[in-house]
Amino acid sequence: MDGKKIEGSDALSRRGFLKSAGVAAAATTLIHETRKSLESTIPSDATVMRGESELKFKLNGKEVTAKVAPSLTLLELLREKMDLTGTKQVCDRGACGACTVHLDGRTVNSCLLLAVDASGRNVTTVEGLAQGEQLHPVQQGFVEEDAMQCGFCTPGMVMSCAALLAKNPKPTRADCAEGISGNICRCGTYLNIFRAMDRASALMKAGK
Amino acid sequence: MENLNSPLPSDPQDPANRRRARSQDGAKGGTPFKFGQAGDVKEVSVVVPPDEPPPWQYGDTHAVVGHRTPRLDAVAKVTGRAKYAYDINLPGMLWAAFVRCPHARAVVKSADYSAALKIPGVVAAKEYGSKEIRYALQHFGVVVAETHQACLEGVRAVKAEFEVLPHSARFDQAIADQAPRVHSERPNITGDGFRPESEAVVDAALKECDAVISGTATTEVQTHMCLEPHGVTARFEAPDRATIWASTQATFGVRGEAARVLKLPEANVTVLTHFMGGGFGSKFSLGVAGAAACALSKELGKPVKLMMERRAEHVQGGNRPSSVQEMTLGVKKDGTLAAYRVKKSGTGGIGGGAGASNPMIYKFGSVSEANFEVATNAGAAAAMRAPRHPQGSFAMETILNLAADAIGMDPLELRKRNDSSPIRSRQYVDGAKRFGWDKRQKSGSGKGVVKKGMGVASAIWYALGGRGAQVLCRIRKDGSVEIRNGAQDIGVGTKTILAMVAAEELGLPLARVTPFIGDTNDPIGPGSGGSTTAPTIMPAARTAAFMAGRSLRELVAKKWDCAAADLALASGKVIHLKDRGKSMKFEDACAMMPGDEITELGKRTGNYGAYESQTGGVHFAEVEVDTEDGTIAVTRYLAMQDAGTIINPMTSESQVNGAIVQGLSYALFEERIIDRQLGQQVNSDMDNYKLAGSKDMPHVEVILTDIVNGANNVGVAGLGEGPAVPIAAAIAGAVQNALGFPVWGLPMTPDRVLAAIAAKEKGR
C-alpha cells in the first residue's frame, strides 16, 4: 500500500452518501436537517446524519438500499432487517469473529461496523460466497473435511478462510492459524479447518 | 459360551441404565454372535427381540456404515442457510431481554419502567422474576420491543433501587468464617466428612506402603460458552397452538416445559431444533429465557424472541463447578495403589452439583472419601461434558504420576498394572507405540528454557444407550425413503448417522435416504446427555428400516413366490439369496406397493449386554513449557478412543477433536473470575474469558478403537463425554514430566506456572 492511494476507503462512503442524497459534495448542506437548532460546533456545511437515512451499498454483488439510523451496526442490518442470518451474532464485541464479513474483500467484524459506514462499499456475506449451487472452494473444503460441528462459528470461519485464500493461495498451517485467529470455535473444529484449507487450496489450484 | 443377556453394571447417573436393567428380564438362550476387538473376540448368545434385525457382529463389513461421510447438513452450514433459533425472524416478531441486577445479593426495592416504556418501539417493560437477588446478573424485569435496539435501550432505561446485602459470591468468601449464607436454611458448606471406619482402614494401609504422596489439586469454574446463546423464538398461535424454535439439546423436554408455561396440551406444542449452536450439557431445559418468551408471546399475541446476551450467558448459561481435591495416596513398589484418601469440595453456585470423579478407572485398595459442596452467590452449574470427570481425572492422574516417580516406575506402566479394562489395556500398548512414549525423558531432566514433556491419562464412560427412542421409516412408492426422529442434532452428526444406518439396512446409497430430526411432531427421542443420543436412537433407526425393508421384501416375495427371508436388500436392489442373478431394483419394488407408502415405527428395546459395558480411551499429550514466561504449548496429542461401532468415522473424529480442544482450553486458559466486591463475573465476555484459539492447537491424531460391543443391534456408544474426561490430566502430566513437578491448579496460566516454578526453587 506504500505510496499508493488506498481504494475502497471510508472516504468513499461519504461520497456515496452525498451522491445518494442528491447533493454535490462541494457545497453540502445538511442532508437530514438543519443544524441551527442544535447546540453544537458542527460546521454549518458539514455532512451530518440524523435519524434514519437511505443507505446504498453493494451486497453480495447486488446494489441494495436500506433505511438505517447511524447507530445500527451492519450485523444488525443484515440479520434483523434483511433476514441474512448466515452472519452470526455471538460476542457482539469483535472478540469471536462469528460476524465476519468482507468489506471490499477484507474481513471485518460486522458487529463493530456501523451500517452507514458500508455506504458505497462492497460487502460480501457467507450467503454471497457460492456461485449459485457451486460452492466456493473454501466451502467445499469445509464440507469434505468436516470442518464444522454445531456450525455456529462456521460462516465466520468460512469468511476468514476465503479472505486468507484470496491473499495467499497456498497457506501453511501457521498461516491458516493466523488467518482464523480472530474466530472462536467452541466445538473445537480448528484442526479440521486446517485440513479444509489444504483441500480448498488444492481445489483452487485445480480451478474448481 | 458366555451369555451376555444379563443386566449391565450401570452408572447411577444415567437414567437410561436404570431402564436398561429392567429390560433384560426373561431373555434366555439365543443365537450366537461374535463381539469384541481384535485378539479378543467372544462368541456370545443373544435373543434378538421380535421385529429387530440381528446385531452387527465382529467382522461384518458395511456398505455405508463405517465409511467417512461428510455430514448431510454441511452445505447448509457453510452457506449460512442453516437456520438456528437465533436466526428465526417472523412477521410481527418482538424482541425481549431481561433487566438484570448488578449485585450478587440484594432485594429489588423498586423498579421504574416508565422511561423504558417511552422509548419508541418498546411495547412492554415490567417486573419478571423474583425480587430476591441471589447472584449478580439475575433478572428481575423484562423489556419487549419491536426491534432489538429498542429492546436493549429499554433495558438500559429501567431505573431500579436495590437493598444491597452482603454476599458470598466467591468460593473463598463462602468458606470464610461468618460468611453470609447463600441459602438461609443451611450453611454454605454441606456434605459428608470421612467415615471413621474407612479412615482407620486407610490409615492402616498407608503404613504398609512404600511411598506416600500428598497434594491438593484445584480446578476453576468453566462456563459453557455456547456460541448460540440460550433462548428461543416462541410463537403462540391463538387459540391453542404454539411453535417454539429452541436452541436446545432436548426437544421433547422443552416441549413439555413450554406446554406447562403455555397451559396447553403437549400435543399442541411443536418444538423445532433443526440446528443448534452448541449446548455441551447446558441446554436441556426451556430455561428462564425460553419460559419468558413463551409467556410473553401468549400474553402479547405476537412471536417473541429472547436469546440471552453474552454477559448473562456466562452467568445463567450454566457452568462446570470448581473443585479442591486434597489427596493422600499410598503406593507399593510393585505399583499397587494400596491406600487412597481424598477430600473434595467445589462450588456449583446457587444450584449445587459440584463434585469430582476421584477415584475412578483404576484399582485402588482402601479408599476413604469426603465430599463437600460449597454454595456461592453465583450462577448455577449445569451438566458439562462428562460432569465431575475432568476435575477428578486431573487430580487423580496427577497424584498417580507423582506415585510413579516415587517408586521409579514409568507412569504408563503404573496405569497398565492398575487397569482391568481389556479395551484400555490394548490402547496403552498401541498408543504408546504410536506416540513414541519410549522417547519420554525422565521427569524434570530437560535442559534449557523451554522444556518438553509427555503425559498420559485414561478415559471412561458408561452409556450404551437404552430405551427412549422411536424412529419412523417411510418408503414411498417413488422409491424415496425418509427416516425420522424428533430429537436434535447438537452438532455431532446425529442427522447424518441416522440416514447412514437406514441406508445400510435398506441396501441403498446414502443419497437415497432423507433424514429428518429436531421436530417434536416426529417420534420421540432422547435429550442429548450422558452420551446417549446415538446409542439410543440408532438401534431404533435400524429396526425401523429393517421393518420397512421387510415389508418391501414381503411384497417382492409374494410376486416371486418365495419367502421374504430368502430376499435381501443390497446395492439398491432386492436380491434373491437362493436364486443368484434374480434381483429387482429397489424403486421397481417400491412401485409395486398397493398403497402410497410403507411406514414403520422402530422402537428402542433394552440392551442385550455387551462385550464391555464401559467405553475406554487412553490419551497422550506432549507439551513445551516455557519456564521464562510460564506459557505451555501443547505440541502433539493422541487420543486412542473407543465408542463401540463407529457409524461415521469422520464426524466421530470431529467429536473427539472437539473434546481435545475444549479440554486443552480448560487445562490452560478458562477461568471464571468473580469480583469480590459486587460479586459479578468480571470476565463475562469472550476476550478476558479465554477460549483456546487456532494458534493454540497441537497436532492431533485420533484413533478410534476397532470394537464391536454387542449391546444392541448397532452397538454404537456415545462420544460426548468419554474423550472429554482425560484431556486436562494428560496435558498436566506432560507439564509435570517437563518440569519435574506438577502445576496443581487449572487453568495452568503463566501466573500459576511461574508460581509453581518459584515455589520449587524456593524449596531447593
Place this chain on the structure above:
Amino acid sequence: MKNFDYVLAKDAAEAAKAAQGKNTLLKGAGTDLLDRMKEGVSRPDIVVNLLTCTDLRAPIREEGGRIIMGAATTLTEIAESPLLQKVAPGLAEAAGEAATPQLRNRGTLAGNICQRPRCWYFRNDTYACSKKGGETCYSIEGENKFHAIFENVSCNIVHPSNLAPILQALGATLHVVSAKDDKVTSSDIALKDFWVRPEEDISRENILGPGQVIREVSFATPAAGTGSAYVETREKASFDWALTSCAAVLRIEGGIIVDAHVVMSSVAPTPLSVDAVVAMLKGKAPSESLFKSAGAKATDGATPMRDNGYKVTLVAVAVKRALVSAAARAVGGAK
C-alpha cells in the same frame, strides 16, 4: 446503542471543529468506541467519523528523513508495509500482533494509540469506578490479575496500545489539528509527552482535548545500524491481551550499543520509557546476559498488587526478549 448524530467529516479541520461540542466523540474505525457504546460506558450525542477525512488516509511514506503515516492508516497496512518492515520492523510486528485479522483490517493507527483501557471495571457500566467519575478504583481491592504493577496509585489501568510503546521508542511525533471555534491550528506533540497519568486527570489517558484530531504520525527514519522490536507476553497464542510488553530500539555501531530506547507497556497506566535500562545499555556490547540484567533492572520500583506479582517476572522477560530481537536486527540490518 443509543442513537447519535453522525458527522461525516471531510477532513481533519472539519472534524476538529465538529469535535468541540458537548458529549461529542471522535470515531476512527469504531472498534473500540462501539464496544464501549454497547456496554453503555460511552453514550455520545454526536459522533464524528474520522474515516471520511481524506487527509487522515495519507499513505505511509518517507519524506525529508521522516516516516509519515496518516492517522487512519490501518494496522494491517502498517503490518504489511514493505517500507516499515524494512526501516522499523518492530512497528510492523507490533501492528501484526495486535488483536485479530478482522480488527487489524479496520483499526487505525490513531485509534490504537487513543483506545481506552481494557480494565474490566472500567468496561462495565455497572461499576461506578473512579475513571468513570465514581469514588472507587475497584481494582485495588478487587480482581487485579491483569492490572498495573507500576504507577498504580489511584487507578490501575494498563495502557492497551500495541503501537504506542514502539512508536514512543522510535521517538514518534503526533501531528495534531486543533480547532478553537472556527479557527484551526496545527501542532506537533512528542508521543512521550502525550500521556496523562491518572493522578493528573483520572478521566483520560492522553492530552487530546475537545476539538483536537491526530492527522498524522511520524518518526525520524532510523539510522543505519538500528534495530527495533516489539515483544509481548500473554496467556494465549491466539488473540489475547498482552500481560506485559516491551518495545526496544537499539543502534549498534562497531559492536557497541550507541543508542537505546526501551518502553514497557501493559504494566502501567501509560507506556513507560525506562531510562535506567537505557543508561546501562549504552556503550556496552550486546549480549544475552546484558539484556537479562536490563530486564531485571526494568522492574525496579515495581509495586505489584495481590494478584499480579507474576507480571514483574514477565515484564523482565519481555524487556530481555525485545532487546535480544532488536539487537539481532540492528546487527543484521547493519551489513
